[in-house]
Amino acid sequence: MGRIYRVALIACAVGVAFAGRLDAQVSLSGDLSGEVRTFVDAPVLPGEKSTTAQPGFSGEVKFEAPNLFDRFDVTINPYYRYDAVDSGRSIFDLHTAKIATHGDRWRFKAGYDVEFWGVMEFVNPVNVLNQRDLTDDIVGKRRLGQPMADVTVLGKWGTLDLYALTGFQPLQFPAATGRLRPAIPIRQDEEKYGSGTGRGQPEGAIRYFQNFGNVYVGLSHFYGFGREPEMLLQADSSGAPFLAPKYNLEHQTGLELQVTFGNLVLKSEDVLRQDVQGNRHSSGVSVGGEYNLSGLIKGGRTLTVFGEYSYDSRDKSLIIPFNRDGFAGARIAMNDRRSTEIQLWANYDVAEQRVDVISGDVNTRLSDRVKATVGYRAVVAGKGAFASVARDSHVVFKIQTLF
Amino acid sequence: MKSIRVALLTVLVAWPAFLAATTLTAGDDPVSQGREIFAEVAARNSGYGDQQASVTMQLRRKSGATTTRVMNIATLEVANDGARTIVSFNNPLDVKGTAVLTYTHSAADDEQWIYLPAFKRVKQIADANKTTSFMGSEFTYEDLNSLNIQLPKFDYRFLRTEELDGAPCQVVERVPRYARSAYKRQVVWVDRERSIVLKIEYYDTKDVLAKTLSLTKFRKYPSSQWRADEMSMVSVSGDATLLTWRDFKFKSGLALNDFSVSALKR
Numbered sequence: 001m002g003r004i005y006r007v008a009l010i011a012c013a014v015g016v017a018f019a020g021r022l023d024a025q026v027s028l029s030g031d032l033s034g035e036v037r038t039f040v041d042a043p044v045l046p047g048e049k050s051t052t053a054q055p056g057f058s059g060e061v062k063f064e065a066p067n068l069f070d071r072f073d074v075t076i077n078p079y080y081r082y083d084a085v086d087s088g089r090s091i092f093d094l095h096t097a098k099i100a101t102h103g104d105r106w107r108f109k110a111g112y113d114v115e116f117w118g119v120m121e122f123v124n125p126v127n128v129l130n131q132r133d134l135t136d137d138i139v140g141k142r143r144l145g146q147p148m149a150d151v152t153v154l155g156k157w158g159t160l161d162l163y164a165l166t167g168f169q170p171l172q173f174p175a176a177t178g179r180l181r182p183a184i185p186i187r188q189d190e191e192k193y194g195s196g197t198g199r200g201q202p203e204g205a206i207r208y209f210q211n212f213g214n215v216y217v218g219l220s221h222f223y224g225f226g227r228e229p230e231m232l233l234q235a236d237s238s239g240a241p242f243l244a245p246k247y248n249l250e251h252q253t254g255l256e257l258q259v260t261f262g263n264l265v266l267k268s269e270d271v272l273r274q275d276v277q278g279n280r281h282s283s284g285v286s287v288g289g290e291y292n293l294s295g296l297i298k299g300g301r302t303l304t305v306f307g308e309y310s311y312d313s314r315d316k317s318l319i320i321p322f323n324r325d326g327f328a329g330a331r332i333a334m335n336d337r338r339s340t341e342i343q344l345w346a347n348y349d350v351a352e353q354r355v356d357v358i359s360g361d362v363n364t365r366l367s368d369r370v371k372a373t374v375g376y377r378a379v380v381a382g383k384g385a386f387a388s389v390a391r392d393s394h395v396v397f398k399i400q401t402l403f
Numbered sequence: 404m405k406s407i408r409v410a411l412l413t414v415l416v417a418w419p420a421f422l423a424a425t426t427l428t429a430g431d432d433p434v435s436q437g438r439e440i441f442a443e444v445a446a447r448n449s450g451y452g453d454q455q456a457s458v459t460m461q462l463r464r465k466s467g468a469t470t471t472r473v474m475n476i477a478t479l480e481v482a483n484d485g486a487r488t489i490v491s492f493n494n495p496l497d498v499k500g501t502a503v504l505t506y507t508h509s510a511a512d513d514e515q516w517i518y519l520p521a522f523k524r525v526k527q528i529a530d531a532n533k534t535t536s537f538m539g540s541e542f543t544y545e546d547l548n549s550l551n552i553q554l555p556k557f558d559y560r561f562l563r564t565e566e567l568d569g570a571p572c573q574v575v576e577r578v579p580r581y582a583r584s585a586y587k588r589q590v591v592w593v594d595r596e597r598s599i600v601l602k603i604e605y606y607d608t609k610d611v612l613a614k615t616l617s618l619t620k621f622r623k624y625p626s627s628q629w630r631a632d633e634m635s636m637v638s639v640s641g642d643a644t645l646l647t648w649r650d651f652k653f654k655s656g657l658a659l660n661d662f663s664v665s666a667l668k669r
Contacts, residue, residue, distance in 0.1 A: 029499055062500070095523075104658045107665055114523040115668075141522050152665050159665055209664075211514065216527060262583055263531040292531040302535045335536040337462055337470040339498070371497045402496035 030061035033400040037179075041391035045183055047176035049085050054179070056083040060095070073100045077145075081136070086178025089135040095145045107152040112145035115163075117207065117220060119258045119267040122327045122345070123310035125284030126254035126269040128222045129205060131169040134319070137396070138180050138377055138389075139359050144169045158210030165203040168193075168225050171245065171319065182243065182318055183388040190234065190244035193225065194275070201225060201249070209256070218256030226250045226273065228319050249276045263292045286310040288327070302333040306345070316349075316385040324351040340364040346380075354381040373398040437559030437575040443598045445552040451628050453479045453657035456648045462540055465641035472498075472538055476648075478551070479662050485509045486551045487662035492538075503528075504667050507548050510555040512581065515544065518667040525667050534585040541614055541636040541644040545585060546605070556581055562590070567602060571595040586613075597621070599629045614638040626653045 037054040058081035065074040077096035083089035098111030118124035130143035147167035153160045170191055174181040195201045203224025210217055229245035236242060251274050258267040266289040273282045288308025297303050305328075312323035329345025346358040358380055363373040375396040382390025431439070460472040473494035479487045485507040492498045500520035507513050515528040533545040549556070557577035564573055572592040579586060587610045592602040603616040620632035634646040660666060 029496065031496075102660060102666075104660055107660070116522060116524040119527075143523070154660055154663055154665065159663065161665075211527075214512070258527065260527065260529055263529060265527075265529050290529070292529045294531065294535050302532070333535075335539045337464070337468065337539050339495075339539060365495060365497060368495050400497070402499075 025066055027064045028061065029064075029403060030059065031400050031402045032059040033057060033398055035396065035398045037394050037396050039179060039392060039394045041393065043179060044391050045181070045388060047185070048179055048181075049177045051085060054083065054085045056081065056085075056089065058082070062096075071101055074098070075100070083135075083178075086135070086175050088173050088175035088178050088181075091133070091135070091144075091172055093133070093144045095143075097145070102152075105154050107154070108150070110149040112147050113150075114143045114145055115148070115150070116143075117218065117254070117256070118269050119216070119218075119256050120269050120286045120288065120308060120310075121290065121306050121329065122288075122308050122347075123284075123286050123312075123322055123325075124269060125271040125286055125310075125312065126218070126220060126256055128220075128227055128252055128254070128271075129163065129165065131171060131227055134171050135174055135178070135180075137375075138321075138392075139357060144172075158208055161205075161207045163205040163207075165205065165224060166200055168199040168201060168203070168247070170199070170247065171227075171229065173245075179392045179394070180318075180389050184233070184241050184243050186231070186243045186245065188245070190242065191229075192232070192244055192246040194246065194248040195225075214260045216256070216258040216260075218254070220252075220254040220256075222252045222254070224249065226252075226275075228314070231317070231319075248280070250274060250280075251276070265290050282313045284310070284312045301335055303330065305330045309350075318385060318389070321356070321385060322347055322349075325349050325356075338365045349384075352381075352384060354383065356381055356384075356386045369402050371400040371402065373400070433561040434559060436561035437577070438554070440561065440573050440575050440593050440598075441552060441557070441559055441577070442554060444593060444600060445554055447598045448552060448628060449480065451480060451626050452654040453477070455650075455652045455655060455657075456630075457650050459647045459649070460538065460540055461645045461647070463643045463645065470539070472540075477657060477661070479657050479659070481506075481659075483509065485513075485553050487659070488548075488551070489662055489667070490547075498538075502667050503544075504662060504664065505544070505548060507551045507553060509553045513548055516664055516667060523668065525664050531583055534583065541638045541642055542646070543585060546616070546636070550600075552600075557589075564595075565592075567592045567594075570601065572601060584608075597629055599631075612639060622651075624651060624653055628653070 035056050035058065039052045060077060060079040063076040068074055075096050075098055079093045079095050081089060081091050094112040096113050098109050098113045100107065100109035115129045116127060117129065118126040130146045133140060133142035133144055136142045146165060146169060148163050148165045151162045173186040173188060176185050201224065205220065205222040207218065207220035225247040229247050232244045232246050234242055234244050252271050254269065254271045256269050258265060268287045271284045286308060288306065290304050290306045293303040293305060308327045310322050310325050312320055314320050314323060316323045326348045327345060332342045334340040341363050343361045347356050349356055358378040361373060361375040363371060365371050378393045379386055379389050455475065455477045458474050458476050462470040472492065474490050474492045477489045481487055488505045488507065489502055491502040502518040504516045505513060512530050516525050517528055518525050533548065534543055537544055537547060557579055560576045562574045562576055564571065566572065573595055575591050575593060576588055577591060578588045585607065586605050587608050588606050590604040591600055594601050599621060601618055605613045607613045614636055616634060616636045618631035618634050621629045622632060623629050630648065630651055632648050635643060637643045
């Protein structure tokens with residue numbers, strides 16, 4: 001979808017809002033954030049700018065008009081991020097631009113939206129509908145909006161979702177000036193698709209989920225472009241090598257399982273992938289659990305510890321950074337009036353017997369409208385898939401103003 | 404004369420025993436009496452169908468600092484199985500859009516999900532989470548859930564009759580029957596005439612008084628339910644939380660679908 005279309009869509013919605021039909025119901029909220037990434041070491045890859053501080057800003061607006069004409073909910077949530085050094089990190093994305101309606105036993109929505117599937121904390125192989133926002137954070141969870149139509153049918157037997165999708169969103173990679181990239185530059189202008197229709201390829205998905213007492217089960221099937229591309233090594237006219245992302249059409253069948261025993265939650269996500277020609281197969285398995293230790297600490301604080309293992313039969317790379325890796329992490333919610341949260345985790349590559357990443361974040365509310373986050377991403381071993389980012393450990397400072 | 408004296412003596416001796424016997428038989432034993440009082444509370448509260456209200460939560464620290472949170476709370480009565488509740492936060496702004504869905508079952512463990520707008524993710528919350536603070540307040544999820552009276556969730560014992568701020572009350576002790584409660588017992592003051600809960604004392608697992616909830620400013624709504632406009636939870640530490648309920652709406656046609664995991668995502 002072109003930028004003009006997006007702008008028109010927003011203008012339309014804002015127009016409706018000011019038409020006076022909705023006044024009290026309409027809500028507008030959002031944030032504007034300043035961010036600085038400070039790298040501990042000087043860059044080593046050719047082209048990477050030698051600044052240690054990488055400033056930028058991001059912002060998003062959420063416009064909500066519920067019960068339009070007593071029937072429709074309209075939500076529009078555009079997001080913009082600007083990075084002064086790495087143009088690959090500057091993006092505009094429509095996280096949401098949808099119209100939704102529902103009856104007693106069904107729901108329907110159409111437009112851009114983000115749909116999260118899965119139960120795991122670290123790697124979610126099942127979660128396939130939306131593309132990852134790779135450049136937001138090396139270990140980030142942000143996803144890009146995806147055009148879709150979704151029919152949900154609800155019954156005592158569970159929930160069934162049917163999706164029709166198009167307008168595929170490719171991964172956004174750091175530019176040559178940016179850090180946290182592979183040694184060989186990736187050229188997005190050389191993107192390839194395993195289908196003649198390219199990004200306009202129709203895609204489809206079906207998902208069923210239900211809780212049976214303390215057991216949650218989800219089953220899904222997706223047909224469309226694999227969200228992680230195959231990387232083709234190519235050379236330009238001067239013989240310089242580059243990587244061209246190629247997105248192949250595939251089927252992915254997924255299983256989600258979660259069992260809750262009081263303080264303990266055990267979970268798993270498993271997928272089988274097969275390309276449409278039936279030549280390529282891959283699988284992914286994530287298993288693990290979280291344990292609530294709140295009873296051990298006083299003052300109403302919540303301490304949750306996580307342990308997970310993630311397997312992916314595909315090769316480890318910066319796009320699939322964890323394929324035979326264990327994770328250990330902890331989250332402390334202080335439950336104070338500033339809603340301070342601390343989150344720590346590290347991976348352990350079982351095959352290579354090394355720690356690749358240690359990550360820590362603290363966020364707190366400075367006032368009703370201002371929130372601060374400090375994060376640290378330490379690239380520890382800097383070997384294998386992480387060799388090109390060995391010197392890219394960094395601190396993230398973020399000040400978010402909300403309205 | 405002698406027979407009169409014998410009769411008088413008999414009456415005098417037998418009177419306390421007779422009194423004791425009638426008190427016991429008329430009011431049953433304290434256990435079933437306590438249960439009956441709560442059965443009446445539950446019965447008078449049922450039949451509201453669905454309700455919505457906007458709620459302001461004020462956190463008052465002992466130090467004097469105050470913080471305000473604003474939310475909408477919608478509840479749907481479920482035939483023979485408790486209720487479903489969605490709490491959606493509007494303020495502070497960093498949690499705007501966050502919503503918590505709770506299935507309060509009449510006997511089974513409650514189920515709870517949280518929607519995190521930053522990741523557009525719905526996450527099921529472990530049952531143990533119910534004992535943690537609700538948004539940094541003196542309330543826990545367990546406290547909020549148990550405001551929806553589910554009879555089989557407690558054992559009851561009638562303690563005494565006494566006045567609370569001029570209102571004749573029946574004081575009942577209730578002991579949680581469900582796992583992982585933060586409380587050994589609760590002492591509840593029930594308004595005798597209206598069958599509504601006016602005050603709850605919460606005793607922690609070591610049987611020490613932890614906090615006290617007072618419900619005030621009751622109003623009767625057309626569907627014949629009483630609702631408190633103010634709920635004040637005061638902890639023994641001196642910190643307090645005041646919930647102010649406004650704009651109650653009943654029977655607006657909400658259905659199970661409005662309280663589903665799919666409906667949480669906005």
